[in-house]
Amino acid sequence: MKDNRFEFLESNIEDEEITRPSLTYWQDAWRRLKKHKLAMIGIVLIVFIVLFGTVGPYLTPYSYSDQSNDFKNLPPRLDVFEVEEGINLYLSNDYNMFLVLENGKMDRKLKLDHRDAINKVYTYLLDAGNSEEVVILDFSYNTLKDKQGYDYNFTIEYKGEIFKYTTGSKFNMSFPFGTDDLGRDILTRVMYGARISLLIAVIATMVNLFIGVIYGSISGFEGGRVDNIMMRIVDIINSIPLMLYVILLMVWFRKSDGLTNIIIALSSVFWVGMARLVRGQMLSLKEQEFVLAARVIGVPKHKIILRHLIPNAIGPIIVAMTMMIPTAVFTEAFLSFIGLGVSAPQASWGTLANNALSGLITYPYQLFFPALAIAITMLAFNFLGDGLRDALDPRLRKG
Amino acid sequence: MGSYYLKRVISSIVTILLIATLTFTMMHSIPGGPFTRERPVPAEILRSLNEKYNLDAPLYVQYFDYMKGLVTFDLGPSYSKIGTSVNDLLVAGFPTSAKIGLMASVLIIILGIPVGIISALKQNKPIDYFVMFMATLGVTVPSFVVATLIIYFFAGKLGWIPSFGLTSPLGYIGPVIALTGYSLSFVARLTRSSMLEVLRQDYIRTARANGLKEFSVIGKHAVKNALIPVVTYIGPMIAAILTGSFVVEKIFAVPGMGRYYVESVTNRDYTTIMGMTVFYAAFYIVMVLFVDIAYGFIDPRIRLGKEK
Numbered sequence: 001m002k003d004n005r006f007e008f009l010e011s012n013i014e015d016e017e018i019t020r021p022s023l024t025y026w027q028d029a030w031r032r033l034k035k036h037k038l039a040m041i042g043i044v045l046i047v048f049i050v051l052f053g054t055v056g057p058y059l060t061p062y063s064y065s066d067q068s069n070d071f072k073n074l075p076p077r078l079d080v081f082e083v084e085e086g087i088n089l090y091l092s093n094d095y096n097m098f099l100v101l102e103n104g105k106m107d108r109k110l111k112l113d114h115r116d117a118i119n120k121v122y123t124y125l126l127d128a129g130n131s132e133e134v135v136i137l138d139f140s141y142n143t144l145k146d147k148q149g150y151d152y153n154f155t156i157e158y159k160g161e162i163f164k165y166t167t168g169s170k171f172n173m174s175f176p177f178g179t180d181d182l183g184r185d186i187l188t189r190v191m192y193g194a195r196i197s198l199l200i201a202v203i204a205t206m207v208n209l210f211i212g213v214i215y216g217s218i219s220g221f222e223g224g225r226v227d228n229i230m231m232r233i234v235d236i237i238n239s240i241p242l243m244l245y246v247i248l249l250m251v252w253f254r255k256s257d258g259l260t261n262i263i264i265a266l267s268s269v270f271w272v273g274m275a276r277l278v279r280g281q282m283l284s285l286k287e288q289e290f291v292l293a294a295r296v297i298g299v300p301k302h303k304i305i306l307r308h309l310i311p312n313a314i315g316p317i318i319v320a321m322t323m324m325i326p327t328a329v330f331t332e333a334f335l336s337f338i339g340l341g342v343s344a345p346q347a348s349w350g351t352l353a354n355n356a357l358s359g360l361i362t363y364p365y366q367l368f369f370p371a372l373a374i375a376i377t378m379l380a381f382n383f384l385g386d387g388l389r390d391a392l393d394p395r396l397r398k399g
Numbered sequence: 400m401g402s403y404y405l406k407r408v409i410s411s412i413v414t415i416l417l418i419a420t421l422t423f424t425m426m427h428s429i430p431g432g433p434f435t436r437e438r439p440v441p442a443e444i445l446r447s448l449n450e451k452y453n454l455d456a457p458l459y460v461q462y463f464d465y466m467k468g469l470v471t472f473d474l475g476p477s478y479s480k481i482g483t484s485v486n487d488l489l490v491a492g493f494p495t496s497a498k499i500g501l502m503a504s505v506l507i508i509i510l511g512i513p514v515g516i517i518s519a520l521k522q523n524k525p526i527d528y529f530v531m532f533m534a535t536l537g538v539t540v541p542s543f544v545v546a547t548l549i550i551y552f553f554a555g556k557l558g559w560i561p562s563f564g565l566t567s568p569l570g571y572i573g574p575v576i577a578l579t580g581y582s583l584s585f586v587a588r589l590t591r592s593s594m595l596e597v598l599r600q601d602y603i604r605t606a607r608a609n610g611l612k613e614f615s616v617i618g619k620h621a622v623k624n625a626l627i628p629v630v631t632y633i634g635p636m637i638a639a640i641l642t643g644s645f646v647v648e649k650i651f652a653v654p655g656m657g658r659y660y661v662e663s664v665t666n667r668d669y670t671t672i673m674g675m676t677v678f679y680a681a682f683y684i685v686m687v688l689f690v691d692i693a694y695g696f697i698d699p700r701i702r703l704g705k706e707k
Contacts, residue, residue, distance in 0.1 A: 235410075235414075236418075240418055244676050244679055247660075247664060247676075248425055248672070248676060250664075251426075251667070252428070326539070333541055333543075334646065337543050338645055338646060338649060339661075339664075339665055340664065353543060353544070360547055360550065360551055361550075361551065361555040364551050367544070367551075371540075371541070371544040374540075374544070375539050375540045375541075375544065378538075378541075379535065379539045382535065382538070
């Protein structure tokens with residue numbers, strides 16, 4: 001028989017394999033998570049922030065508590081007067097004159113030679129190599145009566161030449177984020193703050209996780225009267241605004257340092273949500289056959305909970321945990337902001353923001369960087385949390 | 400039906416008393432009395448102070464005195480502001496906080512819910528992405544940052560609003576916006592997700608299949624059901640906002656309850672801390688109670704479920 005309509009296919013192993021390689025729960029979750037763009041952005045940001053807080057402080061030449069009397073309140077971007085080739089002068093808001101190098105490094109503060117506060121003229125000395133030059137700052141414009149209506153507020157006189165406007169601006173390479181009112185490097189402090197804030201958040205979350213999971217699983221698994229009493233306690237704790245409770249605790253432990261206090265205060269409150277979640281999971285899981293099977297062969301209760309129930313509820317637990325970290329960062333920042341946080345010279349993002357508040361109008365950058373750090377962290381964990389929820393628990397996937 | 404409400408009311412009262420006991424115990428177990436200063440107070444002054452505030456009495460007597468005061472709405476004297484009682488501070492601070500809080504709550508409700516609904520109806524359209532972006536931003540940026548940014552730009556740079564105090568009506572703008580930020584975003588997100596959930600339900604398809612106008616499908620059938628989880632959130636939220644956010648009041652120098660609270664915390668003014676905590680907690684619990692009761696009317700399923 002010769003029939004061209006049919007032909008033999010070459011035997012192909014790949015074609016015969018209809019099933020995909022089976023994936024474990026985690027591989028499957030990871031596959032879904034990888035597709036979630038925002039979650040991946042979140043992971044990248046979190047890795048970045050963690051590196052920023054752990055490795056970062058070793059890369060800067062300053063420590064978080066190094067103070068410098070000369071370099072106070074310097075902004076990240078310097079508006080300079082280039083008075084001569086290679087000589088850039090920066091005038092700060094409190095009329096200090098600085099020499100800035102061509103590459104943006106802060107060289108030194110000029111010596112204030114003479115101060116004429118009545119005519120509003122200051123004289124500075126600039127020792128350029130062997131000669132000493134005089135820089136005269138006249139900031140009387142628009143402040144004294146007979147000098148009104150100028151579109152500039154001060155002039156700088158150098159070697160007989162008068163400069164009315166800044167000639168350019170440079171990034172501050174010595175202090176990329178600027179310095180605070182004690183001359184501390186804000187970049188180093190934000191890095192250090194990342195360390196403190198994340199440390200607090202992670203420890204508090206771990207403790208909450210531990211308490212919440214144990215409490216919730218006992219309550220859910222035991223059921224009946226035990227469950228009833230345990231959940232009433234949770235209800236009571238839950239009916240207190242948590243912030244008040246944390247503040248009370250912070251007032252209560254006033255002895256040791258702020259860091260420990262804040263961790264204890266945060267860990268003793270936020271487990272309530274976790275306990276409820278775990279209890280809910282337990283209630284539905286414990287009715288399933290595999291638990292019955294385990295009971296029948298005489299597995300003790302705590303092993304059923306640890307080996308069978310918790311692993312099955314791990315998805316929602318992880319999601320709740322991811323969401324707990326930003327809450328902890330937020331609460332910590334909030335507490336530090338109202339002055340109940342870590343004690344100086346330690347700094348968290350909240351303390352940094354609080355310190356920046358007093359000079360906000362003049363030195364806004366001091367608030368900007370810690371605030372940005374908080375916002376990025378919150379965003380990153382929220383993104384990751386959303387992604388994890390979709391990946392680990394597809395039932396909860398939102399529209 | 401009535402017994403459920405009765406139970407809820409009683410359990411709320413018990414909770415408030417428990418919280419009062421808890422705060423009392425905590426404040427009295429702090430080492431050192433309320434008059435412990437860096438420079439020790441002379442012994443006889445300390446003695447007369449202790450006598451005046453009845454601090455010599457055994458703890459249980461103090462406790463019962465405090466509870467008696469609580470029942471008659473007398474929260475005792477303030478230790479650091481001499482001559483003022485905690486009640487005075489509440490009377491001075493609460494109306495201001497409540498005024499700002501009320502404005503913020505109204506703003507959240509009239510803005511957050513419609514925005515959430517629109518966003519859900521235009522799912523995955525640019526407007527939805529924009530709303531969700533703003534809402535995510537609102538949830539992630541702390542209120543103190545929002546507040547300081549408002550001060551920096553609108554009060555400092557542009558000079559449109561005063562940077563502190565409530566002397567002019569414009570002064571309300573800053574605190575209200577700063578208070579609104581988080582909850583507004585949250586309400587918008589919540590409304591959106593709950594609306595999306597509802598829109599997938601069979602009865603919406605049925606309503607559409609029956610030829611109802613889109614407006615009445617959304618307005619009559621979808622929104623009503625979608626708002627149930629939102630109501631749950633809004634109740635406690637109003638309580639939290641009405642009693643004033645500490646940070647916002649601190650930044651805008653608003654003479655509200657939050658500021659007195661923060662002040663009392665920094666001054667270690669124990670009676671004020673105690674009184675205000677109990678007040679906050681009671682207010683919060685009462686609001687939650689109202690929501691629970693209102694719930695029964697909004698959603699008959701809950702009423703039936705709770706009755707057993």
